[in-house]
Structures are given as C-alpha cells and as structure tokens.
Amino acid sequence: MDLFEKLTSNMGPLALHADAAKGYYTFPKLEGEISPRMMFNGKERLTWSLNNYLGLANHPEVRKADADAAAAYGLAYPMGARMMSGNSSNHELLEEELSKFVQKEDTMLLNFGYQGVLSIIDAIVDRHDVIVYDAESHACIIDGVRLHQGKRFVYAHNDLENLEKQLGRATKLAEKTGGAILLITEGVFGMSGNQGDLKGIVALKKKYNFRIFVDDAHGFGTLGKTGAGAGEEQGVQDEIDLYFSTFAKSMASIGAFVSGDKKIIDYLRYNTRSQIFAKSLPMPLVIGALKRLELLRTKPEIKDNLWKVVDALQGGLRKEGFNIGTTKSCVTPVILNGTVEEALHLIHDLRENYMIFCSIVVYPVVPKGIIMLRLIPTAAHSLADVEETIIAFGAIKEKLANGEYQKHEVADLSLG
Numbered sequence: 001m002d003l004f005e006k007l008t009s010n011m012g013p014l015a016l017h018a019d020a021a022k023g024y025y026t027f028p029k030l031e032g033e034i035s036p037r038m039m040f041n042g043k044e045r046l047t048w049s050l051n052n053y054l055g056l057a058n059h060p061e062v063r064k065a066d067a068d069a070a071a072a073y074g075l076a077y078p079m080g081a082r083m084m085s086g087n088s089s090n091h092e093l094l095e096e097e098l099s100k101f102v103q104k105e106d107t108m109l110l111n112f113g114y115q116g117v118l119s120i121i122d123a124i125v126d127r128h129d130v131i132v133y134d135a136e137s138h139a140c141i142i143d144g145v146r147l148h149q150g151k152r153f154v155y156a157h158n159d160l161e162n163l164e165k166q167l168g169r170a171t172k173l174a175e176k177t178g179g180a181i182l183l184i185t186e187g188v189f190g191m192s193g194n195q196g197d198l199k200g201i202v203a204l205k206k207k208y209n210f211r212i213f214v215d216d217a218h219g220f221g222t223l224g225k226t227g228a229g230a231g232e233e234q235g236v237q238d239e240i241d242l243y244f245s246t247f248a249k250s251m252a253s254i255g256a257f258v259s260g261d262k263k264i265i266d267y268l269r270y271n272t273r274s275q276i277f278a279k280s281l282p283m284p285l286v287i288g289a290l291k292r293l294e295l296l297r298t299k300p301e302i303k304d305n306l307w308k309v310v311d312a313l314q315g316g317l318r319k320e321g322f323n324i325g326t327t328k329s330c331v332t333p334v335i336l337n338g339t340v341e342e343a344l345h346l347i348h349d350l351r352e353n354y355m356i357f358c359s360i361v362v363y364p365v366v367p368k369g370i371i372m373l374r375l376i377p378t379a380a381h382s383l384a385d386v387e388e389t390i391i392a393f394g395a396i397k398e399k400l401a402n403g404e405y406q407k408h409e410v411a412d413l414s415l416g
Contacts, residue, residue: 013363013364014026014364021344024041024348025344025347025360028040028041028357030047030049030050030357033058034050034052034057034058034252035047035058035380036378036380036381036382036385038357040351040357041351041352043352043355044355045351045355045356045357046355046356046357046385046388046389047357047358048356048357048358048359048375048376048377048381048389049357049358049359049374049376050376050378051218051248051249051252051376052252052376052378052380053218053221053222053249053250053306053330053376053378053379054221054222054250054252054295054296054302054303054306054378054379055302055305055306055378055379055380056250056251056252056292056295056302057252058380059295061291061295062252062288062291062292062295065287065288065290065291066284066287066288066291068287069283069284069286069287069288070284072283073282073283073284073287074284075282075284076282077282077283078091078280078283079279079280080279080280081275081276081277081278081279081280082109082269082275082280083269083270083276086279086280087280088280088283088286090283090286090287090290091109091280091281091286093290094109094286094289094290094293095107095108095109095257097290097293098257098259098293099259101226101227101228101293101296101297102220102228102229102237102243102245102259103228103232103237103238104243104259104260104261105259105260105261105262105265106259106260106261106262106265106266107257107258107259107265108257108258108259108265108268108269108272108275109255109256109257109281109286110255110256110257110258110272110274110275110281111254111255111256111274111275111278111279111281112246112254112255112256113140113217113244113245113246113247113248113256114139114140115140115274116244116246116256116257116258116274117138117140117141117144117215117244118140118143118144118147118274119272119273119274119275120144120213120242120244120258120268120272121141121144121145121147121148121182121184121213122144122147122148122272122273123267123268123271123272123273124182124213124242124264124267124268125148125150125180125182126149126150126179127149127150127179128150128174128177128178128179128180129148129150129174129177129179129180129181129182130150130151130152130153130170130173130174130177130179130180130181130182131145131148131150131151131152131153131181131182131183131184132152132153132154132155132163132166132167132170132181132182132183132184132210133145133152133153133154133155133183133184133185134154134155134157134158134184134185134186134189134196135154135155135156135157136157136186136189136191136192136194137184137185137186137189137215138186138189138190138215138217140215141184141186141215144184145184150177150179151170151173151177153166153169153170154166157189157194158194158196158197160197160200160201160204163201163204164204164207164208167181167183167204167207167208167210168208170210171208171209180209180210180211181208181209181210181211182210182211182213183201183210183211183212183213184212184213184214184215185198185201185212185213185214185215186214186215186216186217186218187214187215187216187217187218187219187220187223187229187230187231188216188217188218188219188222188223188230188328188329188331189218189331190217190218190331191331191333191361191365191366191372191374192325192326192327192331192333193218193324193325193326193327193328193329193330193331193332193333194325194326194327194328194329195219195223195230195233195234195328195329196214196230198212198214198230198231198234198236198239198240199234199235199236202236202239202240205239211241211242212239212240212241212242213241213242213244214230214231214240214242214243214244215244215245216229216230216231216243216244216245217244217245217246217248217249218249218329218330218331219231219233219245219329220245220246220249220250221249221250221251221296221303222249222250222303222306222329222330223329224237226297226300227250227296227297227300227303229243229245230329231243240260241260241261241264242258242259242260242264243258243259243260244256244257244258244259245257247285247289247292250292250296251289251292251293251296252292253285253288253289253292254285255281255285255286255289302379303379305379306330306377306378306379307330308383309377309378309379309381309382309383309385309386310330310332310377312383312386313332313375313377313381313386313389313390314327314332316386316387316390317332317334317390317393320390320393320394320397321397322334322335322393322397323335323336330376330377331374331376332374332375332376332377333361333372333373333374333375334372334373334374334375334393335370335371335372336370336371336372336373336397336400337369337370337371337400338369338370338371338400338405339369340362340363341405341406342371342400342405342406343360343362343371343405345405345406346371346396346399346400346405347360347373349396349399349405350373350392350396354392354395354396356388356389356392358373358374358375359373359374359376360372360373360374361373361374373393375389
C-alpha cells in the first residue's frame with residue numbers, strides 16, 4: 001500500500017469532520033488586538049480562549065520592550081546555536097533571573113515548550129532507566145515517554161496509592177537493569193485545572209529513590225506567593241529536581257526553560273540535542289522575556305487581578321450549578337453531558353447568539369457523552385465579562401437540558 005494513500009484513507013478522529021469544521025470549530029481565526037474582546041467570523045466576541053493569564057500580551061511596557069528589541073537586533077540575532085555562536089549576555093541574564101524567580105540554582109533556555117520537554121526526557125534517561133508518569137500528562141510528556149527506549153509505568157491521575165504501586169514495580173526493575181527512576185508530572189494539568197499532588201509525591205521520596213521532573217506551564221506566574229508556581233503553592237519548590245515551564249502562558253511569548261541544580265543543568269546544556277543543534281532563541285524574545293519577568297516580580301497586583309477574575313468566574317459557575325471539576329488553578333473547565341453533534345450546535349449558538357468564544361473539547365480528548373467548554377480567565381478580563389458569561393452559560397445549559405441542540409437547524413457548519 002502507498003504510504004500517503006494509507007494516511008489519507010484514515011485521517012484520524014480529530015480530522016473526521018475537517019471539511020465542515022475547519023475555520024469555525026477547528027483552526028478558527030481570532031483577529032484584532034489580543035484582548036478579552038476580539039473579532040471572529042466578522043463579529044466581536046468575548047474571548048476566553050487565550051493563554052494570556054497575566055494580560056501581558058498587550059501590556060504597554062511589554063509592547064515597547066518587544067518593539068525596541070526588534071528594532072535594535074532584528075529577529076536573526078544571535079546567529080547559530082548557543083554552544084557555537086548563538087550565545088549572548090542577555091541570554092545568560094535571563095537564565096539567571098529565571099533561576100532566582102523559581103528558586104533554583106541554574107536555568108537553561110529552550111526554544112519551545114513542547115520540543116523542550118521531549119528533549120529533556122531524551123537527554124536524562126537511557127534504556128536502563130524507568131519512567132513513571134501521570135496518566136493525564138500533556139501530549140509533550142506522552143510523546144517524550146513514547147520515545148524512551150526503556151520501561152515506563154503510568155499511574156492513575158493524582159492517585160498516590162497507585163503511584164506507590166508503580167514506584168514499587170519501577171524500583172524492582174531498576175534494581176535489575178542498574179538504572180534509575182524518573183517521575184514526571186505536571187504542576188497544573190491543562191484540561192482539568194487540577195494541580196499535581198506535588199506535596200504527596202515528594203513525601204514518597206522518603207521511601208523510594210527517584211527524581212521529579214515537573215512541567216508547570218500553567219502554574220508558573222499564576223500560583224504561589226511570588227508566582228513561582230505549583231511547587232511554591234504547595235510548599236515543596238525546593239524538592240522539585242527539574243522545574244520546567246514555557247513562556248507561552250503567563251509570559252505571553254515564545255520559548256521555555258528548565259531549572260534545577262547547576263550540575264544537572266550543565267549536563268543538559270551539553271546533552272540536549274534539540275538545543276545543541278538548533279538556532280538560539282532570537283534576541284527580541286529574550287529581551288521581551290526579561291521585561292515580562294520583571295513585571296511578574298515587581299507588579300504582584302497583576303496576579304491579584306487575575307485571581308479576582310478567576311474566583312468570580314469559578315464561584316459564579318459553581319453557584320449556578322455548573323460542574324467545573326476539581327480545578328485548583330486558573331484553568332476553568334465546564335463539563336456538560338451531550339453528544340459531539342450537540343456540542344457543535346451548542347458552541348455555534350454560544351458564538352453567534354451570545355457572542356462568546358471559548359474552546360470546546362469533545363471525544364476522543366474526553367470520553368464519549370462529555371462536552372467540555374474550557375475557559376481561560378486572564379487579568380485583562382473584567383467582572384462585567386464574568387457576569388455576561390455566566391448569564392450566557394445559564395441559557396445554553398437550559399437549552400441543552402431541553403434537547404434544543406439535538407435539532408440540526410440550530411447550527412449551520414458553514415461560515416456563510
């Protein structure tokens with residue numbers, strides 16, 4: 001069979017309705033300035049789908065820093081990989097400032113979050129080592145684990161009893177292979193909003209010999225007294241062996257970093273192939289990240305404003321009887337019962353008649369019969385935005401219960 005014929009004959013579950021959905025349900029185009037209200041399909045919508053937690057994307061100081069750095073350096077400088085010709089004092093300064101912020105000895109910059117996680121896993125384990133990871137880990141962790149040539153054990157999400165069982169299995173295997181154990185989890189799980197039970201995991205170190213790698217993409221900047229993330233929030237930041245985050249969430253930019261003990265970060269600098277053989281992070285992104293980090297550190301009121309919005313949104317939804325799971329972060333999932341078809345009609349109604357844009361998650365990402373509407377509150381939203389959204393959600397909840405979204409005429413999948 002021809003390879004491409006095989007691929008096009010089965011496009012996968014997410015592409016099943018690509019012809020009808022593209023441009024509206026999948027790959028939608030939000031236009032205009034990044035803000036709580038953006039243009040979609042020719043109309044202004046109240047938008048809850050941007051990972052711009054602290055509202056820094058259009059902060060005037062950030063915009064100026066980005067523009068000044070681009071004017072001064074362009075997007076090419078520095079040219080080459082960090083190890084060869086792509087290093088700079090600003091890259092090193094950003095690493096130093098990040099280390100201070102997340103309370104670690106040293107930090108290494110990464111070009112992208114997804115690629116960074118894969119590369120770190122590849123660099124620190126070999127075929128003799130064993131990986132133990134949470135079942136609800138992000139796709140970048142899953143892909144990194146799949147590339148691992150040794151054994152791996154998955155534990156039920158945040159289930160410490162099951163985790164201990166898997167650590168026991170991993171310990172026996174590692175003793176046979178002469179390898180070590182890496183435990184991977186997240187500070188905040190991006191779909192459910194749950195925090196990883198870092199405190200409980202750290203306590204197991206007294207009984208088992210393993211190292212912890214935490215992906216805290218959604219916790220960095222939003223959790224903890226200083227914004228250092230889920231580890232700080234739970235009082236165990238110093239027990240996290242490798243702390244990772246991306247600039248794509250709270251920092252509203254591109255890039256990522258990993259922090260830990262100096263010797264281990266030095267090891268990663270000389271062994272993380274995706275960084276050794278890739279061009280350095282462009283200077284405007286580095287200087288822009290320094291400005292963003294400065295605002296995180298010096299303007300705690302930004303995070304305070306974020307949590308005013310989060311508490312109002314989550315509290316209001318719970319008060320109206322919505323199931324938002326057990327989120328302990330800014331991520332706000334609204335969980336409803338319904339078919340994929342009902343989900344499409346519902347989201348169309350929400351966008352076209354209530355002028356609210358949020359992300360929709362359906363099977364196979366969530367189980368059949370479940371509709372998840374994922375809201376990302378930001379410091380840029382207002383309490384009026386929250387009130388408008390709760391009223392709209394009350395209306396669609398009633399329509400769903402009354403079976404109105406079973407009627408095909410509710411949603412026209414075309415953009416006409």
